[in-house]
Amino acid sequence: MASTNRSAAEWQALDSAHHLHPFTDHKELHEKRSRIVSGADGVYIYDADGGKILDGMSGLWCVNVGYGRKELADAAYRQMQELPYYNSFFQCTNPPAVELAALLQEISPPQFNRVFFTGSGSESNDTIVRMVRTYWDLMGHPGRHTIISRRNAYHGSTVAAASLGGMAPMHKQAGLPIPGIEHIEQPYWFGSDRSLSPEAFGLETARALERKILDLGADKVAAFIGEPIQGAGGVIIPPSSYWPEIQRICDEYGILLISDEVITGFGRLGTWFGAEHVGTRPDFMPFAKGVTSGYMPLGGVFVSDRVADVLIDKAGEFAHGYTYSGHPTACAVAIENLKVIQREGLVERIRDDIGPYLKTRWLELAAHPLVGEARMVGLMGAIELVRNEEPVERFDKSVGAGTVCRDYAIESGVVMRAVGDSMIIAPPFTLSHDEADELIERARMALDKTLDTLKP
Numbered sequence: 115m116a117s118t119n120r121s122a123a124e125w126q127a128l129d130s131a132h133h134l135h136p137f138t139d140h141k142e143l144h145e146k147r148s149r150i151v152s153g154a155d156g157v158y159i160y161d162a163d164g165g166k167i168l169d170g171m172s173g174l175w176c177v178n179v180g181y182g183r184k185e186l187a188d189a190a191y192r193q194m195q196e197l198p199y200y201n202s203f204f205q206c207t208n209p210p211a212v213e214l215a216a217l218l219q220e221i222s223p224p225q226f227n228r229v230f231f232t233g234s235g236s237e238s239n240d241t242i243v244r245m246v247r248t249y250w251d252l253m254g255h256p257g258r259h260t261i262i263s264r265r266n267a268y269h270g271s272t273v274a275a276a277s278l279g280g281m282a283p284m285h286k287q288a289g290l291p292i293p294g295i296e297h298i299e300q301p302y303w304f305g306s307d308r309s310l311s312p313e314a315f316g317l318e319t320a321r322a323l324e325r326k327i328l329d330l331g332a333d334k335v336a337a338f339i340g341e342p343i344q345g346a347g348g349v350i351i352p353p354s355s356y357w358p359e360i361q362r363i364c365d366e367y368g369i370l371l372i373s374d375e376v377i378t379g380f381g382r383l384g385t386w387f388g389a390e391h392v393g394t395r396p397d398f399m400p401f402a403k404g405v406t407s408g409y410m411p412l413g414g415v416f417v418s419d420r421v422a423d424v425l426i427d428k429a430g431e432f433a434h435g436y437t438y439s440g441h442p443t444a445c446a447v448a449i450e451n452l453k454v455i456q457r458e459g460l461v462e463r464i465r466d467d468i469g470p471y472l473k474t475r476w477l478e479l480a481a482h483p484l485v486g487e488a489r490m491v492g493l494m495g496a497i498e499l500v501r502n503e504e505p506v507e508r509f510d511k512s513v514g515a516g517t518v519c520r521d522y523a524i525e526s527g528v529v530m531r532a533v534g535d536s537m538i539i540a541p542p543f544t545l546s547h548d549e550a551d552e553l554i555e556r557a558r559m560a561l562d563k564t565l566d567t568l569k570p
């Protein structure tokens with residue numbers, strides 16, 4: 115291993131000197147020093163200081179089958195010896211890419227028979243922007259180029275994907291969004307004034323899509339994109355009225371629906387895809403993260419027959435692709451990962467066993483004096499930290515309640531992520547009942563310490 119012959123302090127000094135991190139304030143990082151994660155097994159990560167931490171976030175929502183899976187390492191090793199890399203350009207293909215495409219077709223909803231491979235979720239969404247606009251050009255509607263998304267959505271970090279996303283701090287830097295992308299409000303009931311019932315609020319926020327379409331002109335609107343459950347935005351679970359109304363509106367105006375499955379794909383909600391959980395029939399499903407459980411970088415786009423048939427029939431060459439589209443080693447690892455999920459019945463396990471169990475335990479945290487709401491679906495959950503529960507009073511932003519709680523969580527031995535004052539989790543699918551209990555116990559410790567600090 116690379117990590118054997120340097121001390122933690124040496125790693126940190128070199129890191130500060132040479133390594134620019136994603137989504138990081140480097141001045142702050144250099145004062146605090148980075149945490150060196152040097153090993154992992156099952157649902158635990160180990161840091162260079164000897165800490166054993168329960169990974170409540172599956173890395174970044176991706177290590178779904180847990181760490182230390184020898185079968186995935188073996189699949190990569192075998193494929194690297196056979197054919198480590200070859201491209202899928204110039205009328206070439208390779209067995210793992212074909213095998214994976216066929217397997218993905220089997221597990222996906224019936225409107226999907228084709229898949230385009232990329233290296234990440236961001237690249238998948240960039241690909242979709244080009245496919246959507248090309249589709250409408252080929253259909254004889256070149257004016258139909260606008261894609262509607264939602265505030266606080268996360269669709270990736272490349273220029274087009276960050277534009278599709280609705281993160282204000284991302285848009286502030288470098289002149290985003292690009293033209294032809296519009297944002298409407300998100301279905302975040304707890305973040306609203308709560309004057310409507312959740313169901314009425316769900317309908318109302320879905321109808322923002324219809325108002326935006328009518329405002330822009332239906333002949334200008336190409337597609338709507340949304341995560342079934344918003345992840346990076348804070349695990350926003352929409353009221354059950356929301357997605358059926360979005361589907362109705364897309365159908366009524368002939369607009370393509372993109373279900374961003376980068377987090378919700380491959381089982382996290384107790385269904386293979388989030389679209390199945392919320393009951394939509396998307397035209398595109400971008401995926402990444404969980405397709406390999408993060409063991410190799412790989413992404414892709416499910417393209418529905420409605421779109422793929424037109425692209426294949428009329429586009430000639432679709433002038434788009436990545437060096438690593440259909441990367442044989444990444445695809446071999448993805449095949450093995452999906453087989454593990456099938457063999458161990460992990461999707462059913464989330465639906466019938468660990469999902470309901472963890473949800474029951476997680477919702478108990480709502481009784482804590484710092485928690486205004488606890489919510490969970492599948493293995494994605496959030497709690498909202500509040501200064502006062504009834505009536506709800508949020509902390510002032512300057513308090514940084516979420517960050518305080520996140521640091522106490524690590525200290526207590528569990529990774530939870532802070533999104534503003536929401537604490538979120540998305541643990542591996544293999545989490546046992548005992549580990550779920552441990553996660554709750556450690557989260558409660560973090561809440562207690564946060565309470566002591568913020569309300570002495």
Ligand SMILES: *Cc1c(COP(=O)(O)O)cnc(C)c1O
Nearest residue numbers: 234235236268269270374376402
């Ligand atoms: C992480 C994420 C992306 C971006 O994926 P990358 O592999 O980081 O480019 C896109 N959409 C959603 C919903 C995500 O959570």
